[in-house]
Amino acid sequence: GAVVSQHPSWVICKSGTSVKIECRSLDFQATTMFWYRQFPKQSLMLMATSNEGSKATYEQGVEKDKFLINHASLTLSTLTVTSAHPEDSSFYICSARPRGLAADTQYFGPGTRLTVL
Amino acid sequence: QKEVEQDPGPLSVPEGAIVSLNCTYSNSAFQYFMWYRQYSRKGPELLMYTYSSGNKEDGRFTAQVDKSSKYISLFIRDSQPSDSATYLCAMSAPAGDSSASKIIFGSGTRLSIRP
Numbered sequence: 001g002a003v004v005s006q007h008p009s010w011v012i013c014k015s016g017t018s019v020k021i022e023c024r025s026l027d028f029q030a031t032t033m034f035w036y037r038q039f040p041k042q043s044l045m046l047m048a049t050s051n052e053g054s055k056a057t058y059e060q061g062v063e064k065d066k067f068l069i070n071h072a073s074l075t076l077s078t079l080t081v082t083s084a085h086p087e088d089s090s091f092y093i094c095s096a097r098p099r100g101l102a103a104d105t106q107y108f109g110p111g112t113r114l115t116v117l
Numbered sequence: 118q119k120e121v122e123q124d125p126g127p128l129s130v131p132e133g134a135i136v137s138l139n140c141t142y143s144n145s146a147f148q149y150f151m152w153y154r155q156y157s158r159k160g161p162e163l164l165m166y167t168y169s170s171g172n173k174e175d176g177r178f179t180a181q182v183d184k185s186s187k188y189i190s191l192f193i194r195d196s197q198p199s200d201s202a203t204y205l206c207a208m209s210a211p212a213g214d215s216s217a218s219k220i221i222f223g224s225g226t227r228l229s230i231r232p
Contacts, residue, residue, distance in 0.1 A: 041225075107163075
C-alpha cells in the first residue's frame, strides 16, 4: 500500500515551453502533497506544499507563477513548469501525506527527470 | 549554518561490514527523525522513523537519536551490495494547526558496499 506515482518519469523539452508533471496517490487519499526539487548530488529541497482544494504554499525563493501547482482532488496534484529554461533541469519529486496519519508520514513518488534544452 | 548537516561521502566499505551514518542538527524543536534510502534516479524510500531519543531496531538497521547532542545515527549490520545507495537523514518539528509539518533533509551520504 501507500504507492505514489509520477508521470512522466522523464521529459525533455525545448526552452520556453511548459511541462506538466502529475503526482498520484494510487491507494490512499492524500490531504497534502509536497513538491521537491533535487539537483545532482544534492538533497531534496521543498518547493511547495499543496492541500486539496486550496492554493499551494510556496517556499521562499520559489516563483509561484513559474511553478504552477494544482491539487484538484485527493489523489492528484500537478506541477506545471512554465516557460522552462535550462536552469530548471532537475529531478522533481512529489510526496503525499495520507489522510488521518501523522503529519510526518510522507510517501514519495519515483521522481520525474526534466531536461530543458 | 544549515539546519541539518550530513557528510556527503562517498563511503565505501566491504560487504559484511557495519556501516555508521550520521547527521547533526541545530534546531532543538525537531522531534521526528527519519532515514530515507534513495537509489540512483529513484524517489526516497522511508527506512526508519523515530520519535524521541533512544534506539530503534528493524532487521539489520538501527536508528539512534541523541537529542541532548542533536545527533542521529543509522547503523547497518552485515552490509550487502544491495545496500549501496544514498542515505538521507530527515527531521521535522511539530506543526502548528494551520500548516503541515515540513521535513528538512540532510544532503545525503553516498554509500557503496564492495562485494
